[in-house]
Amino acid sequence: LAPRAIVTDAGSTKGDVVAAARKALGARISQFVPAHPIAGREQHGPEAALADLYEGKKVVITALPENAAQDVETVAAAWRACGAVIHRLSPPEHDAVFASVSHLPHVLAFALVDDIAAKPHADTLFQYAASGFRDFTRIAASSPEMWRDITLANRDALLTEVDAYLVQLQSIREMIANSDGPALEQVYASARDARQQWAAAIEAAERKNG
CATH class of the missing domain: 1.10.3660.10 (6-phosphogluconate dehydrogenase C-terminal like domain)
Structure with a gap:
């Protein structure tokens, strides 16, 4: 993992994802910024894709204590570029x-x-x-x-x-x-x-x- 790389996710649960990230990344855990877009649909698979799926929808960023504020903002900016509205919660x-x-x-x-x-x-x-x-x-x-x-x-x-x-x-x-x-x-x-x-x-x- 490159020193400046940022890893994020879009999963519906955070506790298990953070635990897996800590195990996989070890000392590089600061480079993982968890997130969850609240824009699910009952349809699934590539054929159900929508170009405007995230417009006006919430994305919850569950930043970790180790995350740099700049990295959290980078992930937030990526979601805002998709039209999403940023919210923040802890993983629990x-x-x-x-x-x-x-x-x-x-x-x-x-x-x-x-x-x-x-x-x-x-x-x-x-x-x-x-x-x-x-x-x-x-x-x-x-x-x-x-x-x-x-x-x-x-x-x-x-x-x-x-x-x-x-x-x-x-x-x-x-x-x-x-x-x-x-x-x-x-x-x-x-x-x-x-x-x-x-x-x-x-x-x-x-x-x-x-």
Whole structure:
């Protein structure tokens, strides 16, 4: 590795990548600047490429303590040249955040579609699945091999999120079993409000960066 060379990546997990980089690069670890573009699609392979994929999208740089500020800025500038907006997190922060808002949703989508597909009347169920099912399960069309690796690479953080979701799901099950309409409505209303606030924030950011 040339002394002035900078190595970076575009992976969905950071803890395992940083550990591998430390093992491979040793004293040259300062030359590795980890990054993650938040611009995934369910399609994969060269035929799914988009020239403007990163325009207006976030890229999280998870700089290491050993990184020189100039090298971090070089990587940031490369992503900005693709139209991306730079954000910064530590590797552990990154993996905890994306276990919640990316990795868990993929696990849920894969699990739901697999569960329905295994039912004896799956053909009938899929025949009547409409836009809500399509929207929720879109990401289940993603690469199984890639998501197998992401799931295991971020195992600890993802297990924390799966356990928390199981608690929430059990709570909702009890509300349904008890015919507790007010409690269900409260959960649904809280989720709707949070979803609307998130969507508004995303739209505002896109207008700002557009």
